[in-house]
Amino acid sequence: MAQASTRAVATIKSVAARAGVSTATVSRVLHGNGYVAGETRERVEAALRDSGYRLDAVAQALRRQRTITLGLILHGILPNPFFAEVAMGVEHAAVANGFNVLMFNTDGDAERERAGVESFLSRRVDGVIFTTALRGENVQLAIDAGIPAVEVERRLCKSAGAVVVDNYASSRQGMQHLLDLGHSRIGYLGEPDTVTGRDGPLDSLRQDRFEGYRRALEDAGIPVADEHLVRGPYPLERGAWGGVQTGRDYMQVLLDQDPDLTAVLASSDLLAAGALQTLYAHGIRVPDQISIVGFDDTFAGRLAPPLTTVRQPMFEMGVRAGELAIRLLDDESRPVLTESCATSLVVRESTAPLVA
Amino acid sequence: MAQASTRAVATIKSVAARAGVSTATVSRVLHGNGYVAGETRERVEAALRDSGYRLDAVAQALRRQRTITLGLILHGILPNPFFAEVAMGVEHAAVANGFNVLMFNTDGDAERERAGVESFLSRRVDGVIFTTALRGENVQLAIDAGIPAVEVERRLCKSAGAVVVDNYASSRQGMQHLLDLGHSRIGYLGEPDTVTGRDGPLDSLRQDRFEGYRRALEDAGIPVADEHLVRGPYPLERGAWGGVQTGRDYMQVLLDQDPDLTAVLASSDLLAAGALQTLYAHGIRVPDQISIVGFDDTFAGRLAPPLTTVRQPMFEMGVRAGELAIRLLDDESRPVLTESCATSLVVRESTAPLVA
DNA sequence: TTGAAAGCGCTAACAA
DNA sequence: TTGTTAGCGCTTTCAA
Numbered sequence: 119m120a121q122a123s124t125r126a127v128a129t130i131k132s133v134a135a136r137a138g139v140s141t142a143t144v145s146r147v148l149h150g151n152g153y154v155a156g157e158t159r160e161r162v163e164a165a166l167r168d169s170g171y172r173l174d175a176v177a178q179a180l181r182r183q184r185t186i187t188l189g190l191i192l193h194g195i196l197p198n199p200f201f202a203e204v205a206m207g208v209e210h211a212a213v214a215n216g217f218n219v220l221m222f223n224t225d226g227d228a229e230r231e232r233a234g235v236e237s238f239l240s241r242r243v244d245g246v247i248f249t250t251a252l253r254g255e256n257v258q259l260a261i262d263a264g265i266p267a268v269e270v271e272r273r274l275c276k277s278a279g280a281v282v283v284d285n286y287a288s289s290r291q292g293m294q295h296l297l298d299l300g301h302s303r304i305g306y307l308g309e310p311d312t313v314t315g316r317d318g319p320l321d322s323l324r325q326d327r328f329e330g331y332r333r334a335l336e337d338a339g340i341p342v343a344d345e346h347l348v349r350g351p352y353p354l355e356r357g358a359w360g361g362v363q364t365g366r367d368y369m370q371v372l373l374d375q376d377p378d379l380t381a382v383l384a385s386s387d388l389l390a391a392g393a394l395q396t397l398y399a400h401g402i403r404v405p406d407q408i409s410i411v412g413f414d415d416t417f418a419g420r421l422a423p424p425l426t427t428v429r430q431p432m433f434e435m436g437v438r439a440g441e442l443a444i445r446l447l448d449d450e451s452r453p454v455l456t457e458s459c460a461t462s463l464v465v466r467e468s469t470a471p472l473v474a
Numbered sequence: 475m476a477q478a479s480t481r482a483v484a485t486i487k488s489v490a491a492r493a494g495v496s497t498a499t500v501s502r503v504l505h506g507n508g509y510v511a512g513e514t515r516e517r518v519e520a521a522l523r524d525s526g527y528r529l530d531a532v533a534q535a536l537r538r539q540r541t542i543t544l545g546l547i548l549h550g551i552l553p554n555p556f557f558a559e560v561a562m563g564v565e566h567a568a569v570a571n572g573f574n575v576l577m578f579n580t581d582g583d584a585e586r587e588r589a590g591v592e593s594f595l596s597r598r599v600d601g602v603i604f605t606t607a608l609r610g611e612n613v614q615l616a617i618d619a620g621i622p623a624v625e626v627e628r629r630l631c632k633s634a635g636a637v638v639v640d641n642y643a644s645s646r647q648g649m650q651h652l653l654d655l656g657h658s659r660i661g662y663l664g665e666p667d668t669v670t671g672r673d674g675p676l677d678s679l680r681q682d683r684f685e686g687y688r689r690a691l692e693d694a695g696i697p698v699a700d701e702h703l704v705r706g707p708y709p710l711e712r713g714a715w716g717g718v719q720t721g722r723d724y725m726q727v728l729l730d731q732d733p734d735l736t737a738v739l740a741s742s743d744l745l746a747a748g749a750l751q752t753l754y755a756h757g758i759r760v761p762d763q764i765s766i767v768g769f770d771d772t773f774a775g776r777l778a779p780p781l782t783t784v785r786q787p788m789f790e791m792g793v794r795a796g797e798l799a800i801r802l803l804d805d806e807s808r809p810v811l812t813e814s815c816a817t818s819l820v821v822r823e824s825t826a827p828l829v830a
Numbered sequence: 831t832t833g834a835a836a837g838c839g840c841t842a843a844c845a846a
Numbered sequence: 847t848t849g850t851t852a853g854c855g856c857t858t859t860c861a862a
Contacts, residue, residue: 127619129838129839129840130839130840130841131839131840139848139849140848140849140850141839141840141841141849142841142842142848142849142850142851143847143848143849145840145841145842146847146848149841152842152847152848153847153848154847154848155847155848158847158848172592172595172596172619173596173839173840174536174596174598174838174839174840175596175597175598176532176535176536176541176597176598176838176839176840177536177838177839177840177841177854178839178840178841179532179840179854180530180532180533180536180838180839180840180854180855180856181839181840181841181842181853181854182840182841182854183854185532187576194562199555199558202555202558205577206550206579209577209578209579210579213578213579218576218578218593218597219576219577220543220574220575220576220577221561221565221575221576221577222565222569222574223562223565223566223569236528237574239528240528240529240530240531241531241532241574242530242531242532263483263528362775362776388776391776391777391778392776394778395777395778395779395780397778398778398779399779401759403757417773417776419718420718420744420747420748420773420777421747421751421776421777421778422747422750422751422753422754422777422778423751423754423755424751485854485855485856486855486856486857487855487856495832495833496832496833496834497833497834497855497856497857498832498833498834498835498857498858499831499832499833501856501857501858502831502832504856505857508831508832508858509831509832510831510832511831511832514831514832529855529856530854530855530856532854532855532856533838533854533855533856533857534855534856534857535838535856536838536839536840536854536855536856537837537838537855537856537857537858538838538856538857539838831862832861832862833860833861833862834859834860834861834862835858835859835860835861836857836858836859836860837856837857837858838855838856838857839854840853840854841852841853841854842851842852842853843850843851843852844849844850844851844852845848845849845850845851846847846848846849846850
């Protein structure tokens with residue numbers, strides 16, 4: 119009550135006056151550096167307590183030219199929880215190191231991404247993390263301003279740090295599981311145009327996942343069959359449930375092309391969820407009649423049946439991105455570091471051995 | 475390139491020197507206020523452009539005693555996407571009004587919540603939004619510091635603003651749908667102890683949803699049957715897939731208690747997802763044999779079959795919370811405002827008329 | 831129409 | 847061991 123009505127907020131100056139010392143001394147006890155006599159320290163500490171002093175981080179930042187803040191550019195959290203989990207990881211690492219994090223959502227728009235970076239630069243953040251960057255030039259913007267940048271998932275800018283996953287190997291990991299279970303008629307469910315690459319060159323993420331599928335089959339001596347791929351031209355979906363509808367439609371295509379399909383590798387949980395819907399509608403049992411493997415491990419465990427999936431350590435990727443940015447901050451040499459995280463296969467209930 | 479190697483960053487002072495005017499004049503053209511002669515303005519604008527000047531928001535905040543920043547306390551995004559969507563809404567409203575948002579995750583821990591608020595206060599944010607607050611005293615902390623606070627979903631502090639939903643009415647909305655379809659043997663799937671209230675008094679959210687179920691049945695002249703409730707003592711689940719496992723287990727209990735159940739109202743999508751898993755394992759078709767209604771509309775559309783659910787307008791709730799905080803900022807009277815958002819029933823494929 | 835100057839709250843030489 | 851002081855970059859009276 120008393121606090122609330124006291125309009126004047128305590129400053130280092132008012133505390134100094136109250137304790138009968140200089141502001142420099144207050145600053146010293148505040149940060150525990152420099153020499154302060156025991157008796158003086160106590161007096162200052164009492165004054166600090168009595169006045170309800172709270173350090174003004176804004177003034178401190180101006181003076182120190184450090185905000186102890188990380189800026190986080192989000193590619194949009196909806197509909198993919200991937201970003202949310204990475205964000206939580208970044209936040210975790212930041213707070214553990216005394217940093218705070220500003221977030222900015224691009225909603226997938228490059229112009230907004232630029233605006234977000236500009237905004238962060240204006241606020242003098244100490245580092246910027248992109249999950250996921252849309253344009254390399256926007257990443258470069260931060261670097262040109264002398265601020266370390268870290269990209270998560272996809273690297274667009276050669277001078278930024280990065281935290282990635284080996285998509286090719288991960289995809290093979292999922293395939294190996296299916297192959298080990300005895301499957302050979304395995305369909306591939308990718309983002310629109312993953313297979314045809316119609317919309318310009320595939321980005322490496324999609325390409326790598328598809329390559330993992332192709333090479334795994336090849337190495338097992340199984341020819342890649344056209345009827346196990348969706349070649350479009352199927353329209354890019356635009357809607358609230360991004361990815362699910364695509365999965366639903368593509369699964370139908372796959373089924374039409376090869377009614378004897380026994381397994382499917384999906385390049386995201388979203389796509390796999392859509393596939394599960396189509397299968398459910400047809401009364402086709404998973405994994406009894408067909409096995410499904412997803413990718414990401416976002417909400418895979420919530421589906422029916424719980425989905426076997428290739429897990430990306432999203433939270434950990436966020437943590438490492440945050441730590442990397444902080445590490446870069448103090449390293450004048452600004453090395454370009456790339457950290458690679460390991461994926462893991464999470465076996466749940468959507469895969470089973472092929473029954474002959 | 476030239477920019478990058480120029481270590482000296484442009485300040486209002488360097489711009490003033492370059493344009494041959496005072497810093498006051500630069501400030502005037504920067505903000506378009508005060509009188510500036512056309513010719514002078516042009517000279518300053520050129521200097522601004524040539525030097526790549528970027529306003530220092532830190533210095534501005536110190537001087538103006540306004541950071542144009544909102545602090546967002548998150549109750550943890552995992553495993554419930556509810557928080558992520560509200561967060562995006564807050565961010566949207568903030569950016570639309572020129573604000574930035576700092577985020578802080580409490581992970582459901584009241585002590586961390588306190589630390590988060592303290593951190594925000596130290597950084598002099600202009601407002602704090604809680605999604606969802608854990609302790610009223612932490613909300614009060616912000617208010618005592620003279621900063622507006624807004625609570626989303628649950629209100630714990632009488633002097634804070636709030637954005638809520640009518641849980642009782644929403645629950646009845648879901649029930650009405652089931653009743654309209656002709657169901658009468660309707661089970662209730664709530665959080666652990668929603669029915670017994672064993673862990674102390676139920677918070678109003680859980681209580682209201684359960685009341686909606688009870689009263690809807692009563693008003694339809696259907697007695698509330700014990701076998702349609704889960705009375706525990708079933709252990710509170712602790713794990714990565716919070717809620718789903720509970721839904722799975724409780725659905726089994728419901729099935730054991732009444733094998734002739736024809737419908738279930740779940741108090742969250744998470745619980746409904748778990749129910750779907752149990753049903754799938756038993757080969758019980760949804761909605762042919764049993765209808766399910768969820769709550770929230772987070773990932774309901776991704777389940778198989780797509781889940782009919784009572785939708786909370788999460789993004790909109792975030793937007794309104796952000797706008798409310800900003801509005802409160804400039805209102806000296808600091809009125810206590812509560813905004814109530816309407817839920818809506820989203821009918822998908824998990825509900826169907828009772829077949830006699 | 832413009833400029834001088836006083837700070838916002840804090841830190842860190844430097845001096846005492 | 848402590849204090850004095852000069853700013854960090856910006857805004858805003860007030861005077862010219």
